[in-house]
Amino acid sequence: MHTDVTYSNIDQIFTLSGLRSDHWRELLAVARKWSSEKASVDQVKRVFDQLRAIEMLHAYPGAQLIEALAAYIETDQKEAFNALVGRISFSILARYYKEDPHEWEVLPHAEKDIDRNTSSTTTADRPYFEVLVVAPDNGDLINRNIRLMRSQRQKEDEFIYEPLVVNNFQDAFCAIAVNSNICAVAIFDGFDFASHQPVPQLERMMSDLNIHEDDDHLALQLATTLSAHRPELDIYLMSDQRPQNIASDPRSICIRRVLYAVEEPIELHLAILEGVRVRYETPFFDNLKRYAQRPVSTFHALPIARGKSVFHSDWIRDMGQFYGRNLFLAESSATTGGLDSLLEPTGNIKRAQEKAARAFGADHCYFITNGTSTSNKIVLMAVAQPSDIIIVDRNCHKSHHYGAVLGGLLPYYVEAFPMKEYSMYGAVPLRTIKQALLSLKAEGKLDRVRVVDLTNCTFDGHVYNTRRVMEECLAIKPDLVFLWDEAWFGFAHWSPFLRPRTAMGAASNIEAWLDDPASITAYEQQQEALGEQPNDEALLNTRLIPDPRKVKLRVYQTNSTHKSMSAIRQGSMILVKDVDFYGIEPQLHEAVFTHSTTSPNQQLIASMDVARRQMELEGYGLVSNSIQMALDIRNQINKHPLISKYFRVLGADEMIPSEFRSSGFEDFLAQGINWSDAVLAIRDDEFFLDPTRITLICGTAGFDGTQFKSLLADKYEIQVNKTSRNSVLLQTNINNTRSDVAQLVHVLLEIVTELGKKLSHLGEDGKKSFNERVYSLMSDVPDLPNFSYFHETYRNDVAGVAVEGNIRDAFFKSWSPENCEYVGLFSDECDRRLQDGPPMVSAKLVIPYPPGFPILVPGQVISKETISFMRKLDVKEVHGYEANRGLQLLKLSSSDTP
Structure with missing residues (x-):
């Protein structure tokens, strides 16, 4: 060992x-x-x-x-x-x-x-946390203060805490970085900056995070540094020199309370407990628990409420036994008598949403019980009107395309970079987005562009440099609205390394930059360098700075809370940071009314309330653990002598082209790479790979993605996320344990061992057949089709380069059978029309699973590349396509054909 x-x-x-x-x-x-x-x-x-x-x-x-x-x-x-x-x-x-x-x-x-407690009885019924105490190294005085802190604790306290003492800035930062049990920090004046511990990489880490000694006020500097790294912490500053002056310093905004250090220690003790209690409180869930214990008679249309129809039944009482009594006691369709309405919250749901907004760094939050598919449609309906143009990733989730259909919006599709060898797309390069805006500007359409709509992070883990995208787009059009679909990325707020790449994290950083007078100077210097009328090429090649005086910061982030936090399925949140919010709030409410059920699930709302509580109090540690497990999986697979012969996990160098990695970051496992390098990549690179998303290549073992996913599920009880032609996507989250990691590695070892034995007995013909299978999966892969163009029937500007499409008209035209025809995918008619016309125009959104993105949308002209791709697909599930009938097309009038 x-x-x-x-x-x-x-x-x-x-x-x-x-x-x-x-x-x-x-x-x-x-x-x-x-x-x-x-x-x-x-x-x-x-x-x-x-x-x-x-x-x-x-x-x-x-x-x-x-x-x-x-x-x-x-x-x-x-x-x-x-x-x-x-x-x-x-x-x-x-x-x-x-x-x-x-x-x-x-x-x-x-x-x-x-003396850990005034009672020696167990503390198992009370949550435990630690309080970081940062104080000067004068042993007797500190020991006395710690004894005084401990002496305040009572067995009636809701929580139990233990102090952790350090005497310098650097150790304090290391403590909150490493120790996820810390929920509060008490800072006393007079401590040192430098650590005396043997931590050779500490200086580099702090340099990368721009942490250096500031003689002005070290306590305030420490408070702001700790808050920036872990904003959920309660910070208390104990000063014996005019604490009122400290409290009036703008930097003290991150401090929960400033106390006079020589006052009764009971104040600090009570403040610490109260701070944790505020985060622990779940207004809706707490109220629902109380409601479930009340003797309520129901005369509303929800027979399942209180559970009498279940537990008194001879035929369905097993459902009650399976789910438990509280599920039914906590059900109601009432919005009075102590409950609240999700559609018009005024009480505990409103407070729960306010707590979630604060926790995620947003100004406002909405709980949505129909999933992020609905959240995306709500935002698009609220911020854009019919005939508005939205710049949208063609490979985004289908809810964005359907949102355009329902709202009469005109999508201008931008393409993500392809990864042909893995049959998947990455994310949309910033240059492509800027080119779309500049082209629309050249054609006089910029005023009609309302939204930039992107997925962050993508299914496969590509994370945008959200701040850079928004700043450069705002430099071209300063009032753009941004919708970031972060269905899979909600957990990232609780990682200080990933938080800046979330929509809310980036928006907060831009907000601070806009308030800094230096931002105007930076803008004016760039304008002088660019000249009065810079051409598009100059703008495309420049890291654009927006005019702070004109920018209207309008950012919306949708989270599938259930996808990365402890919420019940379909729990979603809309997070808002919009300077025009109060002007648009009536529209947002109306959009919520339009798309949300009037009978939301009480348990689902409660689970989002609880998920927020968990992430505020232990999310930092849970997310750190999930990242660590992901790194361990990568290491175990790629460095195992047997497993790595047939399987491998793709690194950033294979998932992200080098031109989008200016830092030179290659992979988490690359020789000599550490988290200092990752910090630089997160800050500077155009795209970064979410470490918790693991693309496992299985084609080299002779399995296509669907086949391998089924094998893992059916034989080994291992469930994975999604598949591609030759890979499966694994994702670690806060639910995983190291036992899960061990089981995965053990199963892969078992599979490769059996495969090795099988190949050794196949003979030359069998090995040849296996190699041909691997070649088919890994090398003979179809080209990924880009979006072609909208047929002129479904666009207004036939001559222009920047052409948005009327997807709504095409979508609803297909509802009349007389407007449609079918052409077989493999038919001679299909080939003839590709060559000679008339053009084939899709009537449907066609979405193969995998890869899970639309390869056709209503009104799109079907290209030869799309047909070639569909003919090579070997998946069973293709939404919008009926194999027995063929491609559903929109008929064109004689005036629409050549």
Whole structure:
């Protein structure tokens, strides 16, 4: 067993946090060897000292237990050291230290109370968290203050916390980066900046994050730095020098409360508990629990409410036994008597939405119970009117296309970069988006462009540089509305590395930039450099800066809360940061009325309320853990000597062309890469790959994506996300455990072992057949068809280069059978019309699964490339296409044909 605990970089926080228990088990392994004389005391000291440097960032095991271990080493007490290391490592793994105060004692269940609580009873019924205390290194005074903090705790408190003390800026930052148990920070004046711990990569990490010493007010600088990294933390500043002056400093906006340091410590204790209580409160869920316990008689149209029709039935009582009584007690169609209306919230739902908006960094939030498909349609209906042009990714989710149909919007499709070898598309290059805007401007249509509508992140993990996209587009048209479909990316807010690439994260950064006077200077300098009338090529090649005086920041983000957080299926949120919100609010409400059910599911609303609570209080750790597991999966597959012969996970260098990776970042597993490099790539690159989304190539093992997905599900009970021609998409999330990772790796090993045995018995003909299968999946792949163009019947500007289409007219024309005809996909008629005409115009959205994007939309002229692609498809599910009838086409009048 490998026993040397190696910390390559303190900034690899996902590894340090996620593998903490492993490091303790490794210390235990070398301790056992020490006991049996198979390891020296120097080996034990080396591993212990490395672990000790990290454990100072956690409240448990704490100084008392760490010093006891050090003493056991110095006095050669091998068995005592072994026993204590074993107990600590298991307590961390099983989280016993959060429940049993005796776990904090050197001798468990000793009579001496460690003053962790005024009662020695278990704390298992109360959530546990840690409070980071940053204070000067004057031991007796700090120890006194910590004792005073602990003395305030009562068994009646809703939560139990433990202080963690550091004495400098750098250790404080490391603590909140590594320790996800920290929910609050108390900062005392007088601490130092530099760390004394052996953390060789700390300086580089802080430099990358623009963290440096500021002599002006170190406490305020620390508060703003910690808040920027983890905005969910409650920060308290304790000052003995005119705290009212600090409270009036604009930088103190991130501080929950400024306290006079010499006042009663009870104020700090109560403030800490109140801060956590505010985040813990779930207005709708709490109210629903109370409602379920009330004796209610129902005379409304919901027989299932209260569950009498279920539990009193001889025939369906098993449903009640399966789901439990509370599900039915908490059902109602009433919006009075203590409940609230989702469509017109005035009480607990309104407060729940306000809490979610604050948590996600938005100004406003709407809970939607019909999924993000509905959220997207609501936003498009609210922000755009019939005949408005929207610039939209042709490969986006079908809800955007149907939103254009329903709203009478005119889509101007822009193409993502293709990844032909994997039969998938990436994301839309910024140059393509800018070219669309400039072309529309040249044709006098820019005033009709209302929305830029993009998917962030894509199915396969491509994440936009959202700030750069919005700033450069606003430089061309300063009042554009942005709709970012982040159905799969809602979790990213809780990662400080990914947050800037979310819509709300980028919007907050742009908002701050607009308020900075330097922004005007930067704009004017660029305008002077560009000249009075720069040509399109100059604008395309320049990192454009918008005019801060003209920009109207209008950003909408849709999240499938159920896709990455603990919400019930179809739970979605619309997050809003729009300077014109109050002018558009009536339209948004009307759009909600139009698309939302009048009978929303109570449990679904409650689950979104609870999902927000969880992410605010433990989301940082959960997301860090999911990223760490994804990195572990990548490593296990790509570096395994057997698995890697037939399977591999694609890296950023294979998923993102080099021209979109200006940082030079290649992959999370590339030699010498660490999270400092990833920070630079996230900041600078046009596209970044979501680390939790794992594209596993299975074509090299002879499986197409659909076939391999079925094998994993049917034989091994492993469910995956989506497929392509030669890959499956795995996604780690906050629900996964390391047992899941182990099972996946074990199954892949079993599959490749069986495959190897099978190939060894096939003979030359069998191996040839296998190689041909691999060639067909990996090399003989169809070209991906780009959007062709709208037929002139369904567009206004026939002569223009920038041509948007009237998808609505084409869509509804197909509803009359006399307007349609069918042509077989493989027929001679199809080939003849491709060559000689008349053009074939699609009547439907045609969406093969996989890849899951529309290859045809209503009104689009069908190209030879699209037909070739469809003929090579080997998938069973193609929405909008009936194999027995062929392609459904719109008939053209004689005047529409050549």
